Every structure is written in structure tokens, then in C-alpha cells.
Amino acid sequence: MNVADPALGPAGPAPTLGVRVPTPPEASAPPARRPAGDRLRALDGLRLLAALMVCLYHYAGKNGEVAASWHQSPGHLFPTLSRAATYGSLGVQFFFVISGFVICMSSWGRTLGDFFRSRVARLYPAYWVALLLVGAASLALPVVLAPLRPDEFLVNLTMLQQPMGVPRVLGVCWTLWVEMRFYVLFALCVIVKGVTYRRVVVFCVLWTLAGVLARVADTPLTDELVMRDHAPFFVGGLALYLIHRFGGDLLLWGIVGMSFLLGQRYAVTAMWHPGMTGDFHRDPRVVQAIVLVAFAAVAVVALGWVRRADWRWLTVAGALTYPFYLVHEHLGWFAIRVLYRGLGLDAHLTMALTVAGLLGLAWLVHRFVEKPFGPRLKRAMARQARRPGLT
Template sequence: MRTRPERLYEIDGLRLLAALCVVLYHYVFSGWAGGKTSVTFVTESGWAKYGYLGVDLFFLISGFVVLMSAWGRSPRQFVVSRIVRLYPAYWVGIAITAVVTVALGQGLFQVSLTQVLANLTMFQSVPNIANVDVVYWTLWTEMRFYLIMLVFTWIGMTKGRIMVALWGWLALTFLVELGVLPGLADLVVQSEFSHYFIAGMALFMLYRFGLNWQIALLVPIALGNAVYRAIGYAEAVGERYSVTYSPVVITAVVVLIFLIMTFVALRVTHSLARPWLVTAGALTYPLYLLHAHIGFILFARLEGSINKYVLLVAMIVVMLGAAYLVYRFVERPLAPRLKRLLSKRQPPAHAAAPVGNPTG
């Protein structure tokens, strides 16, 4: 009988840390650098411009926890778990962002009813319809990863099958990067970020089964490709905002991200885990969904009337508060109801319970 794994509270804390890095990137750097507000943080932007790397940490964590969540689940159970986890807060985030944009965002952003309806599916990228909020691009990346995981649940997960799949995915990543495979293949391979998902899954295998030569070889290879792609991505971001990124800093951050998650997989960080981090982790997703366009709009409307540092702190506090309200009054009450609605009749009590998602 399969038992539920212990909750990794430290991952909850890492998720909120990653989200706050992205928030600071938008508020302290990209908002004014991208012309969305005239509230400038020239000095602080020297470090805040690296905050987008919080997304890289998100993807590495996702590889770890989604495999943990999917292990032993049926395809239906996995799909239901993802719908319940993603859609309630997302729908609310779209609604709030759209209302604020229409009411206060003239001249900054535009949103249409067709755009909103398409975004509600989370598949708006398929017909190439614009996101209601810029940060939603990562959800399309996650959704394609979930489709791969769905195939794994259908085939059946074993240690050997997962390791073969990870090596195969890494090989396809290199074939796309070398131009051997057409660009269309990258819709599935996702070579820009696949190394994070691959490494995260490998680290879960380390956490569950212990170290072996395949994991010891695969994770460093994924790290090397992550550094290579991250430096290239930073150059593109730098061109967009007319700033320079240090390859040394980019490399150090990516290595640190891998190192931290390796410590999690080796249970080195277990002593840092605290139950209250569950709530911190629960704020992550709604905070990520709400902060960007709404924040830019409020900065633009309030600039000049409030000290910029007071405004920055107040904005982060307000967004954290809004995230808590979405978690408390949307996700918590709706998740179990939606799960019951989508699930078949529960199996007999003696059947094994599916592994829970450690990130809530």
C-alpha cells in the first residue's frame, strides 16, 4: 500500500520567494523600463532586473512537485488535480485584471470580451490570442508540461520508464537546439525551459529512490544547458530594455537554484521546514496572477502622489492581501467542490490514496 509522502514545507517557502522575485522585477525594473510607469528605481533596478529568474525556479520546482503529484495517479485523477489547482484562482485573476484594466487602464492596456473568453480556457496561445496579463505566458508553458505528464500517467510510471523518458527529452532538447528537429517540434520539447522540468523530475527521483549514476549525470547536463540558455535569454531581455546583464550573475543564480533544489531532494533543508510555510506557498499562485498589470496600472495612477518607496511596499502588501483573499475565499472553498464535481465515485476505502501535491 502506497503511503502519502511527507510534505516539503520548504518548497512552499521557495515558491513564494520565486513569486516575490518576479514581483520586484516588475515593480522595481520592468514597469518603468518598459514605459508602463514613470516611477523609477534606477539604483535598485541593478539587482531587481534579475528577478525574472524566479520563473526559472518555478519551472524547476514544477518538475519536482508535479511528478510527485502525478506518481501513482490515473490520468483522470491527474487531470482533475490540475484543473482544481489551476482554474479557480485563474478565473478570478482574469476577472479582476479585466475589470481594473477597463476601469483604470486606459492608455496602458486593452482587453476585449473575446480575449477574456479565450483566456478563460488557458489555451489562448493556440489561436494566438493575447494574454489578459503578461505573466500568463508561463501557464501555457506549464500546460504543455502537464500534457507530457498526462502521457506518463497513461503509460504508467516506473523508475526505469521515467529515467528513459528524461534522457529522451534531454536528447530532443539538444536536437531542437542544433536545428536537427523543426521549430514546430519545440511546441512539445520546449527547449527554452525543458532542462528545468527534466532536472526537477530527476531530483524527485533522487528524493524518492536515492542517488544513481543516471541522476548524477543527467542533472549536471541539464544545469549546463540551463546556464547556456539563461545567458542567451538574458541577452534578449537586455536588448528589450536597453540594459546589460552579467553572465557571471546569471550563471551564479541558475547554479544556486539547482543547488537549493538538490538540497531539498537530499533532505538537507528538512530542518528549515515550518508548517506556516503552507500558507506562504498558498499565496504564490494568486499573487503571481494578480500583481503585474494591476500593479502597473496602480503605479501609473498613483505616481507623484506618494513616496515611491512607500508606494512600492504598499503595493506588495496589497497584492499579498489580495492573494490571501483569493486563497481563503475562492481556492479553499471551491477546490473540494470542483474536485467532487469532476471526479468519479471514490474507490473503496481500502484502496491506496493518490499522492498529494506538496505545493498545495
């Protein structure tokens, strides 16, 4: 990502929230130690790792639809692997920490319009193709995924199906709704005035406080707006980017520490017990350890300790992550039925071929959809924004 440094504006008084919030970076924040567009290939590798964690969970760490595809519980087929795979669902929280870091980095120096166009161009082309692929698979093998009515499928094109109460074509897209709400919050509270050290810090503190108060209020609307269970992971990622860019201090590390403490609580209460579909038991201590590793892994990148991990293949790995994440669940169950039950292949070979095949499909989506059409869509929106009467 190549992002220019932010324009400097006049310093204003820092609000007091029980902690000493630094004045704007143009006045007293530590000088930037790294440019905003610094490419971090190790972060790309972490993104793919998180996607593979979720993939392993969907193939071997739960029952329900995947058990129907294997024709038995994955716990019987993979007695050792499944005990680890059931923790793969925590890859989502790993994603959220990374997302906080990346969004702060990529929005630095951008206008609200630039940010909006970059998110639309980044998210929608691959998403629309994934909808078409999974929708076609549901018609070919309805036992894996029941086809949706045309009106329901069309609402899925908006990525707003969850708040609309419409069934999802892609099971994993609930996380996209979480991400979209984070983008909107960060855009309206920070990007609209320009991303600065002080504004990001204030946003982190206020969002953390709002999440705690939302838990007290315990109403669906506040939960939707504040995302009390997911906010700590995004906030931790935002603070870790500030540490990467400006260096660590007690305030920033305090925000990261608070985010971990709140995030691990959510992860334990949400995931340690068996789910409605008979998910395998999760040890709360292991859940805590994985959440700690997620924060620590991004912290290692933020501190620059893995800067030598500058291999080009990590960039490719990062590029595959989003399309792979979109298509792996339902198309994977489709492939398992065909390879394992249809062709009679070994279960472990079926798993390996399914993952490899969907990584290959992700590369095709990236190469022939994201790379050509994402920039075109972004340029088209930019031209539209420059039309007379729209500025």
C-alpha cells in the same frame, strides 16, 4: 500532498540509450527512502521566493509599461535595487525546476484521470478570478492595460490564448502555457502507464535528447512540442525528486548536471543582453550563478538538508504563490500609478505597500476561491467520470 505509493507491475526489459537505465523499481531500483506524500514546506518557501523575484523584476527591473506607471525608468528611482531586480526574471526558471519536482511527487500513484482533475482544480479557479480582476482594472484605468474585445477575453478563459494567437489578459500567463505542455507530455509519456522510477528516468533522457534534436531541426512546431529552452529545468526537477525519493546515484546526478549545463546556456543567451523595452544589462556570469542557485536550492530540499524548516507559515507562503503570481503584474502597475503618481507617496513605500497589498489579495483569492471551489470542482469532475458509459 497525500499520494499513495504506486502499484507494482511486472518488470520489463530496460531500453538502451547509451546509458544504463535501471530496470523498474519493482525489480532493481533502490528502495524508496521517503513516502510519495512527504510534505516539504521548504519547497513552499522557495516557490514564494521565485514569485517575489518575478514581482521585483516587473516593478523595478525593466522599463516599458512599468516605467510608464512610475513615470520614469525604475533605474532612476531605484539605482541599486534595479540592478538586482533585473535578474528577477530568472524566477521563472526557478519555478520550472520546482514544478518538475512537485509534479513528479504529486502524480506518483495517481491515474491519468486523477492527475487531470487535480491540475484543472488547482489551476483554473484562481486563474478565472485573476482574469476578472485584471479585466476590471483595464476598464477602470485603460492606460495600464488596454481592454480586450469580448471574444479575446473569452478565449483567455481557456488558458489557450497563446497558441490561438489571442492577446493575453495576464502578461505572466505565457508560463502557464509552458507548464500545461509539460503536464501533457509527462501525462501521456509517464502517468498514463503509472509513474515509476524507470519511466521517469527514461522520460528525462528522451526529453533531453529530443530538446537537443529540436534545436538542430529549428522548426516552430518541434519547439512548441518539445520546449527545447525550458525542458532542462523541468527535467532537472524530475530527477531531483527521484533523488529525494530513492537516493542519489551517478545516473540521476548526471541528469541533473546535464540539465543545469543546458539550462544555463539557454538562460544566458536569452537574458544577458538588453531587451526590446530597454531592460537593464545582465552579466552572463550572474545569470549562470542564479541558475546554479536554483538547481542547488531544490537539491538541498531533495537531500533532506532543510527538513527542520517545517514552519507552518511556509505552507501559507506556498498557498499564496500562485494567486499572487497571477495578479501581481498588471494590478501592481495599477497600484503604482494610484499610490505614487495619484497620492504622491514615496517610491519605496509605494513598492512595499503594493507588494503587501497584493499578497493580501492573494490570500483572499486562496481563502475564498481556491480552498472552497477547487475541491468542489475536483469532486464534480470525479462524479462525472463515474457516470455510466464514461468509464
